[in-house]
Amino acid sequence: MSSILVSTLGVLDALLCVLVALAACDYLRRIRPIDQPLLSIAFYLVAIGAFGAFVTAMQGQWVNPFGALLHAGVAAYAWARRGHVFESKS
Template sequence: MATILIGLDAVLCIVIMLAALDYLRAVYFMDQPAVCAAFYLVVVGAFGILVTLYAGKQPSPWEVLLHLGVTLYAAAHYPQIFLHEWRWDGKERRHSRL
């Protein structure tokens, strides 16, 4: 059971990190500094949890439920969180080559 919890928690932390980094890539810090700071803290926290999992710490079921809740919230509100703030479509990069 502990191995399943460790694996599930590691996968959830990776998903949370990737989602938060994707948001931070698309949003400007000066537009929403509090939200960006919160996402930076989430990325650092998820990375820290991955390091402790790699070191052999066994997560409690409550930690795994917390990470699952964050992941499900992000999946349910994906358009509001990620698509709404998406501003870069690659046009700047294509124009710089011309």
């Protein structure tokens, strides 16, 4: 039972890492680094970290449940605030 839970958590964490990396890349596509350098650096770090976490999850490393919770929170934040980035400034 424990191995099923761990493997399910690993798959969920890998999926969340992909979603976080895609959201960060989408943010980077929409903002200009010259206008918002700190935000750009933050999203670059998130994208690189999410990709690294995805690679380690695919290698079969043990998944920290709090790490999966963190990835779920970042993905939920990106989904909730997606309209803020796509607003046109007049």
